[in-house]
Amino acid sequence: MRILSKRGDEMMILALPGEEFTKGEYMKIVDERADTQMVVQLYDSAYLDSPGIQEDLLRDELFSGSELNRLDPLEMESLGVMIKDARVLLCKIRCVIRAGKRIPESGWLPSRSSSTVSKMGVSELYEIIGSRGTRRILLGESVNGEGNSINAEDLDGRLNIITGRKEAGKSHMAKLLVSGLLDHGAKVLIFDLNGEYGGLALSREGGVSRYAKRVKVLQPGYNLRFSLRYLGKRILVDVLQNVLEVPGATMREFMRIWDYLEQSGRVTLKDLEETINHWHCNEFVRDALLSRYYSLISSDLISDNSRYVTTIEEEFASMKDGGALIVTLSGVGPLARRMIVESVLAKLIDCLEQRTLEPVFLLAEEAHLYLRHTYWEDLITRMRHFGVFSTFVTNQPDAIGPDIYRQADNIFLYNFTNEKDIEQVAQASMTDFETVKSIVRTLEPKHCLVLGKVVGDLPVVVKSVDTDFQSLGSTRLFFTSHIESTPPVETR
Amino acid sequence: MILGSSVSEVAQLSLASLSGIRGRRMVLYRNGEEQQPLMGWGSVSAAESSGGSSCVPIPTEGSVKPVSSIDSSVIVLGEVDDGFVMAGKVTVSSRREGKKYAYVFGPSIFYIGESNVAKVNELLSNRLPERFIIHDAAVATRVVRVIMERAAALDVAINMSGGILALDGSLRVSNFEPSRCSLVRIAETCERNGVVLMGVTKNTKLRPLQRLEGKLYKSTRPSFMEVSDVVRSIAPTVLGRSVLARLSSDGVPLRIDILTEEGLEGSLSSLVASDILCHGYPDTLKAAHILSIFSLGEEESAKGRLVRTEGTNVVQSFNVRRALLGKMQLGGRGGN
Structure with a gap:
């Protein structure tokens, strides 16, 4: 050469x-x-x-x-x-x-x-990079077959984005990162849209994986319920304002009701309903408050029964050597989903502000489906100071604004074939346009281009390693379930 | 004023000469390349005064025979202090029973210099002054080309039976004929094997023949006229009989030298029946030409081979004209 x-x-x-x-x-x-x-x-x-x-x-x-013969x-x-x-x-x-x-x-x-x-080779490359950490997370192998690891320290305090077309291997990478963080005792909060992260607790054969004891799936309405008092006025106001879009006048009445309940030591759902019903206020305001109250009830996130409520601090406290709390959002309606996420995130920040929790890694899959846009910016600019280090997973690159891409520290880029998607990512990514455009277009499934701090700003292509736990998102198919009962019929 | 009466005389001559072209038909050369008028030169009377027989139609029902055509090319790759290094290629393109075949020999590299010119000279029928070969690249190139082309032609003639062997160019005996496979020997072998030997010239340089082309254009059918006498009078060493032939009605007239026992009509009709004609030019000859010319890639390969494996020592070089006159080009030519 x-x-x-x-x-x-x-x-x-x-x-x-x-x-x-x-x-x-x-x-x-x-x-x-x-x-x-x-x-x-x-x-x-x-x-x-x-x-x-x-x-x-x-x-x-x-x-x-022609039959061409050469005498050369x-x-x-x-x-x-x-x-x-x-x-x-x-x-x-x-x-x-x-x-x-x-x-x-x-x-x-x-x-x-x-x-x-x-x-x-990448090993030689990483010697040059000179990483700041020693806690290795094996991601897979590089294009020349060498093992490829990153340092957990390079995810600490960082904003990460995992993006690519569907079935490219994004969830697999997300689970690899989570398992790697768990190996090093980190605490992780996962918003699981499709109920697939529970697979971390299961081995590939269907038994129990080594993470089983460090993974807890929280199901809203089942084992994820908070008391009204635990959430507090600030979080309730947040939810009412940002999710349930309560107008200003109604909100003022709600705050007066809350103060009244607090003074009388009756911050319960039952008392809240009763107070709204008897509160001296405009009928429209009352109706508005009641409709929001029933929306809150329908989320099944709040309970008056002290036996069935929990706190984020308690959940994390039970994971002394690190663990993952998986808030499963599958089977939850869009409005309830937003209320749950808003409440959990607000409470998490509350805990971190009060230093009752250690820093937490947050993993949010398709976050645009349940997180308002302003919250994204908040997560990135403000929350990292409290100790929430986010990883967003999405197959819609345009769902993440350019301002967020610009602040991303690490991007795990999977295959995109759509020209617009590639351009969107390439413009916002932290390396040159040509590299992203050319490499990303030809990436095979399970291969990703890693950009950012974890690779010392030297883009590296990685083929994700297979895991000993269940890491693949599953697609429920029609034909596989019918294949044995109905033989294929020839069509014309 | 430095320029005086001598130059004035030349100017007068120039002006006077111009009066002679008034009213004449003219074609203008493009980038120095010779052009032909679309329907040939001159009037029929002019053509008749140039000699040549009358036009004879080429019969359409000729017998189909195997056809092989040969073309070659030689390029100068470089120069050493006592001679030249050349690369040559020769191609035989054939059509037999509707199938196409091609045989390419080369690229082969030849060095002709003081150390081996005597050996090269020994290969030729007529010994040439050695300096003549090693001091002139054009002569050295010609020598190599004739040696390669004749060798291929003899091999084809030996292995052919009852076909047509077409060479690019005339059947004129060259000054550089190799003794072992001279054109005469090729002709004898063809005769022995019942092969019609043809030399096809695309663009004849003989002016009287150019004047006759107009006659062929007037014929609506493929036809030919014998021009052996005209050719012999100018180039006595040409073998066989010569014709000007328009092999297809959309074709251009070609000068074809033919060595045959079956008559001109029969030979030409066989050629028309046996080969595909593109604007009246045999396809096998065209293929042989395309395969024998050197592409830039082949030239680079040959140079690479010279440098990599022949132990040559490439020295820095410069272009004298470029060094003296500069890079400025005004799109002009000439002025050597």
């Missing part, structure tokens, strides 16, 4: 047929005279368009129907074939290393005549 040319932040490398390359692979260009090397990443390849190639190919094609005593045909199949590897310059240290790429160019170009 040889350097062919450089244009902007791109290095073109000439490669002859015979050497296999994969998009995302790293290469080093070593200039021994300067004791410096350049690290480049292959993002695309093309044929070398040397002069006359097109005429050659056209001629080959013209005579493909000097075996120059093989040289011709090499020229025809020669490739140009389009690489992005990632960094420059001088005397073993990563230095800014300040326009230094390696010698085109004497530099050597060779492949570079």
Whole structure:
């Protein structure tokens, strides 16, 4: 391999047929005279368009129907074939290393005549990156088959986004991250839209996994209920205002009712209903308050029975060595879902503000379905100061605004084939447009492009490792359930 | 004023010469390339004054025979201090029983310099002054081309029976004929094997023949006229009989030298029946031409082979004209 040319932040490398390359692979260009090397990443390849190639190919094609015999005593045909199949590897310059240290790429160019170009493994790459942590989380293997791990410390205090088309492997990656965090004693809160994260507790064979004791599934209305007093006035106001859209005048009456109940020591659902019914106020206000009250009741999140209520602090306290609380949202209506998420998140922040909880990793799948947009920004800009470190999982890249992408520390990008989706992600991602566009389009299932702090800002393609727990989201199919009972019928 | 009466005389000559072209038909050359008028040159009377017989229609029911056509090309790859390095290719393109075949020999690299020119000379029927070969790239190229093409033609003639062997260009005996496989020997072998040997010239340089082409354009059918006498008078070493032939009604007239025992009509009708014609030009000849020309990729391959495996030492070079006159190009030509 040889350097062919450089244009902007791109290095073109000439490669002859015979050497296999994969998009995302790293290469080093070593200039021994300067004791410096350049690290480049292959993002695309093309044929070398040397002069006359097109005429050659056209001629080959013209005579493909003839029986063509060649007498080539000097075996120059093989040289011709090499020229025809020669490739140009389009690489992005990632960094420059001088005397073993990563230095800014300040326009230094390696010698085109004497530099050597060779492949570079991720282990060598990670030595250059120099991570700040030691708690490894195995994600899978890199394109050249080496094991690929990240450090849990690089997820700590960070905002992560996992995105890609459906069935690309996003949930699998999310579960890998969660299991890795659990291995290192972290506390994780998961909003589980499809009820699939419970699989963390199950082995692939259907038995109990090693995480079984550190995973708890909280089902609203079953084992996730809070008392009205526990939630408190601030959270109730939040829910009424942001989810149930209570107007200002009604809200004022509600606050007066709450204060009254608090003074009289009767902050219960029953007393709240009774007080609303007897409260001296406009009839419309009363009706509005009652309708919101019944909405609250329908969420099944609040209970007066002290035997059936819990607190977030208690739940986390039972997981001394770390654990995951999975709030399952499957089978819950959209309005109730929003009320549950809003209440849990508000209470979580409340606890963190009061320092009654340790920092928590939050994983939210398809969060746009249950989280209002303003809350997203809040999560990112404010909550990390309290100790909520979010990971969003979505197959709709446009559901996440560009302002959020810009603040993301790590992005795990899976395959997208839709041009618009790729552009959306590429523009907002933390690396160059060409790399994202070219690599993401061709990623196979379970392969992702990892960008950000976890890879020292050097994008890496990773094939996710298989897990010993149930990690795949399942699709309920029609035909698989009928396949045994009804034989296939030939259609015309 | 430096320029005086001598130059004035030249100017007068120029002006006077121009009066001679008034009212004449003219074609303008494009980028130095010779052009032909669409329906040929001159009037019928002019053509008749140039000689040549009358037009004879080519019979449509000719016998189908195997056809093989040969073309070659040689390029100069570089120069060493005592000679030249060339690469050559020769292609035989055939059509037999409706199927197409092609045989390509090369690219082969040849060095002709002081150290081996004597050996090269030994291969030729007529010995040439050695300096003549090693000091002129065009001569060296011609020598290699004739050697390669004749070798291929002899092999085809030996292995063919009762077919047509078409060579690109005339059947003129060259000054560089190789003794072992000269054109005469090829002709003898063809005769022995019942093969019709043809030399097909796309663009004849003989002016009297160009004048006769108009006659063929007037014929609506494929036809030919024998021009052996005209050709012999200008190029006495041409073998066989020569015709100007328009092989298809949409074709251009070609000069074809034919060595045959079955007569001109029979040979030409066989060619028309045996090969596909594109604008009156045999397809096998066209294929041989396309396969024999060097593409830039092949030229680079040959140079790569020279550098990588032949132990040559490539030295820095420069273009004298470019160095002296600069890069400025005004789209003009000439001025060597």
